[in-house]
Amino acid sequence: MSGIKLDIHNKAFPDQVKYVRMVLQLSQTELAEQIGVSYATVSRWERENRKPQLAMLGKFYSFCLRNGIEPENTEQGDQI
Numbered sequence: 001m002s003g004i005k006l007d008i009h010n011k012a013f014p015d016q017v018k019y020v021r022m023v024l025q026l027s028q029t030e031l032a033e034q035i036g037v038s039y040a041t042v043s044r045w046e047r048e049n050r051k052p053q054l055a056m057l058g059k060f061y062s063f064c065l066r067n068g069i070e071p072e073n074t075e076q077g078d079q080i
Helices: 013-024 028-035 039-047 054-066
Strands: 004-007 069-073
Touching (some): 004 013, 013 028, 013 039, 013 054, 013 069, 028 039, 028 054, 054 069
Parallel strands (some): 004 069
16 A cells, blocks of 8 residues: 655654644644654644654654655655
C-alpha cells in the first residue's frame, strides 16, 4: 500500500508535525497522546521552542509510518 509521502528534506520539523496533524486531522493533544509525549511537547515542537531528542524523533516517525505517512528525502529521491 502506498502511503502519503512526507518530504523530510524540504520541511522543517515544526512544519512536518503540523502537516501530519493536518493530514490525520488530529489536535496537538491527540497527537501527543498517540506518540506518548505531553501536549506541551508537541506545542513546543510546532513553535520551534524545542528540538526533539533522537528518541522522540523515532516515536514521531514510527507514528507516521503506522498511519501511512512515509518519510521521503526528495533531494536524494530515496525513501527512508
